[in-house]
Amino acid sequence: MKLDEIKLIELPKIEDARGNLSFIQAPDTLPFELKRTYWIYDVAGGNSREGHAFRSQEEVIVALSGSFDVVLDDGVNRRRYHLCRSYYGLYVPRMIWREMDNFSTNSVALVLSSTCYDEADYITDYAIFQNEKISIS
Numbered sequence: 353m354k355l356d357e358i359k360l361i362e363l364p365k366i367e368d369a370r371g372n373l374s375f376i377q378a379p380d381t382l383p384f385e386l387k388r389t390y391w392i393y394d395v396a397g398g399n400s401r402e403g404h405a406f407r408s409q410e411e412v413i414v415a416l417s418g419s420f421d422v423v424l425d426d427g428v429n430r431r432r433y434h435l436c437r438s439y440y441g442l443y444v445p446r447m448i449w450r451e452m453d454n455f456s457t458n459s460v461a462l463v464l465s466s467t468c469y470d471e472a473d474y475i476t477d478y479a480i481f482q483n484e485k486i487s488i489s
């Protein structure tokens with residue numbers, strides 16, 4: 353998995369004087385079958401979340417409210433994405449190191465996941481991530 357497999361997906365946006373509406377639907381707007389969704393909220397402004405990678409989880413991250421940065425790393429290259437619009441989803445393939453930081457106050461990060469929660473899917477040590485990347489490449 354390399355950085356060029358990461359996609360910023362523009363979601364449908366139904367503009368309306370009453371307020372806009374966006375949605376995500378498999379298979380056309382979600383590149384995997386949805387198994388779980390979770391959201392990160394009440395993060396103090398400017399705070400960050402520790403980095404990790406997933407051995408099998410693919411995900412789409414949406415800044416439902418406010419903004420934050422997602423830093424993605426394929427073991428060789430690293431790129432920072434600033435998410436600040438609720439009609440964009442960032443697709444993150446498996447085996448990509450991901451960090452989230454620069455949260456604005458009251459931001460909400462929605463994560464759509466291809467797997468159910470499994471602690472064993474997490475790689476929380478960057479050196480182990482790099483070793484596993486080398487062994488699968």
Ligand code: TYD
Nearest residue numbers: 388389390392401402403404452468469470
């Ligand atoms: P974690 O994935 O480490 O959060 P982040 O992605 O922000 O780094 O999860 C934090 C805690 O929440 C951890 O103890 C596991 C628990 N958790 C669940 O029980 N179910 C879930 O679906 C998720 C995402 C986390």
